[in-house]
Amino acid sequence: MKKQNVIYIDTEVFFTMLRSNSLDEIAYKHLEKLTSADCLQIKIPKTQHTHLHKLRTDSLSNKNLISQETLRLINYFLDKRIFSFVDDKDSDEVFWQKVLEDLQEGANVSIISDDTRTYSLIKSQLKSVDLALQKRFFIINSKEIKEWLEKV
Numbered sequence: 452m453k454k455q456n457v458i459y460i461d462t463e464v465f466f467t468m469l470r471s472n473s474l475d476e477i478a479y480k481h482l483e484k485l486t487s488a489d490c491l492q493i494k495i496p497k498t499q500h501t502h503l504h505k506l507r508t509d510s511l512s513n514k515n516l517i518s519q520e521t522l523r524l525i526n527y528f529l530d531k532r533i534f535s536f537v538d539d540k541d542s543d544e545v546f547w548q549k550v551l552e553d554l555q556e557g558a559n560v561s562i563i564s565d566d567t568r569t570y571s572l573i574k575s576q577l578k579s580v581d582l583a584l585q586k587r588f589f590i591i592n593s594k595e596i597k598e599w600l601e602k603v
Contacts, residue, residue, distance in 0.1 A: 457553045459546075460563045503529060547576050554584045561589040 507525050510516045517525075550573075553560050562569065573590055580588075 457558045458561045559587045561591060563591045
């Protein structure tokens with residue numbers, strides 16, 4: 452199946468989102484819209500995916516480790532199997548190539564990141580990309596994610 456929406460989410464933002472109770476409810480409420488027809492992929496480093504599994508396992512023995520909303524959200528992400536992986540050591544150029552491939556395959560690409568380096572890289576790289584591809588590309592910071600999730 453062709454990917455329609457691809458979301459690259461900065462690991463730090465992802466875990467902040469999981470820890471923030473105010474975002475949990477909103478994120479959980481809108482995840483089904485986002486993942487309809489399995490067209491969403493969240494690309495995170497493999498080590499962080501392993502960390503999520505460990506967090507889920509540890510929370511079964513220690514109920515106070517994380518909130519129930521956070522656990523529900525982690526279960527949702529893991530059970531839906533919507534993760535694909537980027538290597539922890541990927542350089543900015545390799546990362547950009549993955550983004551570009553997704554755009555060229557017709558996907559809408561969103562990047563959720565607070566890293567100013569990511570913004571700078573994307574801004575400079577986007578100049579060389581076809582305007583039609585640029586219109587299907589979005590970069591969002593964590594302050595905007597709450598509003599973004601409500602709109603999707």
